[in-house]
Amino acid sequence: MSLPAYFPILLLTILAGAFAVVSIFVANRLTPRRWTDVKVEPYECGITPEEMPERERFPVKFYLVAMLFIVFDIETVFMYPWAVEYKALKAFGLAEMGTFIGILLAAYVYVWRRGGLEWAE
Amino acid sequence: MTSVPVEYYLALAGLMFAVGTVGVLVRRNAIVIFMFIELMLNAVNLLFVTFARMHGNLDGQVLVFFVLVVAAAEVTVGLAIIVSIFRRRASADVDDVNLLKW
């Protein structure tokens, strides 16, 4: 292993590190901070935010539903390659995907029975 | 049609990863730290796709699917932990969480 082989890697490492540090600090320095009432509102596009209850920001249900959505939503990504090669994969692909969906379904039944999908208490 | 050289993608991925790393180390808000970690993962995804192109095989592209899904699972659990702290403390700042020595 000769040292010159490392040189580009070293250079890129230094460059990458420097770029990251510099850009974060420069951005922090240069940003003009002119706060106006409109700017600090959650939605700059003009929707007037509702008054929030003091302590509880959002009912935890929102988070729960969002999280369950993320997981089940992203799992469908595996169906795309299968869909593209559906014909070539024949019964094997169908069986594999069936197993996959079966596992998801089991998780779904668990979430349902556990009360993860109930909105009202 | 001219195509963008592969090295540019590698450099971009390297920069993204470095920004993510520095962001994790510099920022104090748990959710922001988490976003920087996601940035690091996406930098690696870009690397995978670029290398897949370079090697002319599909392994790298398949890997991206797995990384995406695993990242989603991680997001879910991570957000659940952060939200449950947030609800008790009304703060997601890692410096406010100081019961244990860092």
Add this chain to the structure above:
Amino acid sequence: MTPFNVPPIHLSGIAPEITLMIAAFAVLFIGVFTNDRFNHVVQPLVATIGFGIAIYWAVVSWGIARTAELQLSNMVALDRFAIFAKVVLAAFGVLTVWTARDHLSTHHLRDFEFYALVLFCVSGMMLMAASADLIVMFIALETFSIALYVMVGYRRDELAGQESAMKYFLLGAFSSAFFLLGIALVYGATGSTNLYGTPGHPGILSFLTGSSALDVGLLLLGMAFLIVGLGFKIAAVPFHMWTPDAYQGAPSPVTGFMASATKLAAFAAILRLFDVAMYSLRWDWRPYLIGLAIASMVIGSVVALVQEDVKRILAYSSIAHAGFVLTGVIAANDAGVSSSLFYLATYGLTILGAFAVVAAIGGRGERRVRLADYRGLYHESPLLAGAMTLFLLSLAGVPITAGFVGKLVVFIAAIQAGYWWLVVVALAMSAVAAFFYIRIIVVMYMSERLEPLPEGGGPAPVVLGAAGRAVVGVTALATIFFGLIWGPLIGLAGHATLFAG
């Protein structure tokens, strides 16, 4: 378009993992369709049966694995190394389930989900030990890590537990990103993520044997990042920052599980990656690992001296032990592999027992965990104090305990490989470490407790149910047994140096 050929599907290699997944779902479904009282009785049994069947599947394939083979398009290895690790991991899982049972009911927590998490977690760890492809390794790593994040924060009403879960999660995800970057760079260098390769598709091993030394620059960089990622999981210095906090804030049964099973799984990956797949690069990775080993032994042993919380002391001790095991990995010979496995198996049993005792003494909310709280424990509960003494002596490496044999075989392997100076450092640090173990022991045998509990009231009675007593008894017996009759286990670990590929 090339026609698609269905790859041969042999599930014998991952039968234990599949069994645990099915058992986990069984636990979840029984849990949601029945009541809590029923669950409390039945669920630990269901989990234990799951682990039992998993062990059965693993043991059955021990004979077949004489000719180690790769399965599922060379994604999974069925070799004796993996089988050994799987059986030990399943044993750790069973002990964790029964330690947790008392702990969870003391804290009025719903327990069946915890057992399901342990099952999922061990399943991921087993896959980690058997993975012959970096992407399988990544998925396995995340499977057990994500389950662990939840387990660390399982006591949701306690801020300290939540805080340690958050720290463990953020740093764990951070380290996963580095591990993934390592995979990407190795893939970029070799064009494959498979350690052994498939026909017509060379893997990392054949890349290393076939290529000139000049194009390995990218591979070396990837290797360094893999070390970072796995270094977090084994809690080696300088990637140990999460360890004391996570160990302190997590429920004690989970801490024991993290110290035993997580370490074994991550070390299994390290052994397969570095001592097998990247064996020809050993002159390149050894310096990194030697650095990690020395730093872990020194920092772990020295910082533990000034800790006042028993869980933190054991956390730093686990960092030091990661350093000791690394000396076996660095040896990179058969003796190194088998001695590392023996060390990890016996250390795991000992530390699980130790944390079962810590859980029992800690009581509700684990308030009684400071060193001062251990004063006079002998007078309060002689058996617990005796068991804890045994565990601590084994961790210190005193003869006739398993810890002594473990250290002995690891150091012999390192000396055989010519790393006698590393062993000298390790011995010096073992001597330093002995101080804080003995410190705990001395405190336990002191006459009386000096100060009352911080929350007032009398001394909380030490609660240890039948299951907890059984766990402490089994681990204590194992600690003595493997200290006296180490031959059989070392023999099995010696067979476990048979790798696929």
